[in-house]
Amino acid sequence: MAHLSINPDLLSTLKDKVVVLTGGATGIGRSTVKLFYQHGAKIIFGDVADVHGTSLEKELGSERAVFIHCDTTSYSSQLNLFKTAIQKWGRIDIAVANAGISLPADPFSPDADIEKEFSTAEIDVNLKGPLITSRIGLHFLRKNGREGGDLILVSSIAGWKECTGLVAYTASKHGVVGIMRGLHLSAVKEGVRINVICPWMTKTGMVKGIERGWKEQGLPENEPEDVGKAIVLCATANRGDGKHKGAVTPFAGKIVWVAGGESYEIEDNLQRLEPEWLGKENAEVLKRGQDFLMAEGTSWDTAKAKN
Numbered sequence: 001m002a003h004l005s006i007n008p009d010l011l012s013t014l015k016d017k018v019v020v021l022t023g024g025a026t027g028i029g030r031s032t033v034k035l036f037y038q039h040g041a042k043i044i045f046g047d048v049a050d051v052h053g054t055s056l057e058k059e060l061g062s063e064r065a066v067f068i069h070c071d072t073t074s075y076s077s078q079l080n081l082f083k084t085a086i087q088k089w090g091r092i093d094i095a096v097a098n099a100g101i102s103l104p105a106d107p108f109s110p111d112a113d114i115e116k117e118f119s120t121a122e123i124d125v126n127l128k129g130p131l132i133t134s135r136i137g138l139h140f141l142r143k144n145g146r147e148g149g150d151l152i153l154v155s156s157i158a159g160w161k162e163c164t165g166l167v168a169y170t171a172s173k174h175g176v177v178g179i180m181r182g183l184h185l186s187a188v189k190e191g192v193r194i195n196v197i198c199p200w201m202t203k204t205g206m207v208k209g210i211e212r213g214w215k216e217q218g219l220p221e222n223e224p225e226d227v228g229k230a231i232v233l234c235a236t237a238n239r240g241d242g243k244h245k246g247a248v249t250p251f252a253g254k255i256v257w258v259a260g261g262e263s264y265e266i267e268d269n270l271q272r273l274e275p276e277w278l279g280k281e282n283a284e285v286l287k288r289g290q291d292f293l294m295a296e297g298t299s300w301d302t303a304k305a306k307n
């Protein structure tokens with residue numbers, strides 16, 4: 001596990017960078033928009049919460065912070081978000097898939113009515129949304145040539161840990177880690193770094209149900225800005241000459257857990273210790289399989305496969 005902290009020298013690399021972010025009206029997204037703005041970036045942010053989105057645009061001024069109504073479950077709505085950035089500033093350097101919801105009523109509870117269909121909105125917003133952001137984001141980020149681009153996906157502690165009572169949410173957030181694992185190795189060859197943020201308890205509207213009990217337990221909490229800093233860390237880790245403390249470069253394919261206001265990279269050790277938890281022989285044969293799947297000429301599409 002690597003403890004990460006921001007090297008302030010890298011923050012100036014955000015000047016005039018173009019950021020597209022979803023779910024920017026409240027909570028973590030709102031704090032992240034402000035951080036990018038403070039460091040000189042230009043931001044298009046989308047959300048369904050128009051009143052909060054418009055108020056943030058007003059607070060920052062629409063020259064460098066533009067709010068667009070965007071429902072991330074709609075492909076055309078996200079396309080419009082990204083195209084607005086292109087029309088306005090001609091390029092996109094950083095894309096952040098942050099919009100998310102959680103539905104606290106548990107459809108798996110013993111007293112849930114089996115006759116009633118349950119909502120799968122968490123899958124739509126938390127998984128389909130980031131899939132769309134990733135596809136459109138990659139399309140524009142890969143155009144940046146040598147400078148490359150950064151795609152940052154906001155998952156959750158529920159992206160890698162048990163999370164009782166939030167089944168669909170947990171499945172959706174595991175899926176967000178899956179987007180990174182499915183896309184990162186090919187994207188990095190095109191200069192696009194994909195990293196995932198997994199916040200633990202963060203004081204936003206989303207955690208109202210557990211906030212009081214959590215505090216009574218004395219458990220660690222994040223301010224929304226702490227998660228925003230982790231997003232900014234990912235967006236700047238490969239820019240400029242310096243390094244963020246604890247960050248290996250290229251900083252890509254990483255999972256950053258944010259807990260008690262601190263950021264920790266956890267994916268590298270999971271990969272490094274694979275022979276230990278999977279067994280040496282299994283790890284070796286798995287590597288051969290992975291090498292085959294990544295080789296030139298291997299494709300899941302029979303029309304393209306040469307191997």
Ligand SMILES: NC(=O)c1ccc[n+]([C@@H]2O[C@H](COP(=O)([O-])OP(=O)(O)OC[C@H]3O[C@@H](n4cnc5c(N)ncnc54)[C@H](O)[C@@H]3O)[C@@H](O)[C@H]2O)c1
Nearest residue numbers: 023026027028047048049071072098099100156201202204
């Ligand atoms: N707060 C936490 O403890 C915590 C922990 C882990 C992960 N997260 C994740 O962080 C992200 C931000 O959540 P938050 O805690 O700031 O909560 P939040 O509710 O304050 O922010 C979520 C934002 O997403 C927007 N949104 C919801 N559905 C949308 C849609 N279809 N299209 C566009 N925007 C939509 C909301 O209007 C809101 O502004 C989410 O992905 C969430 O799952 C939060």
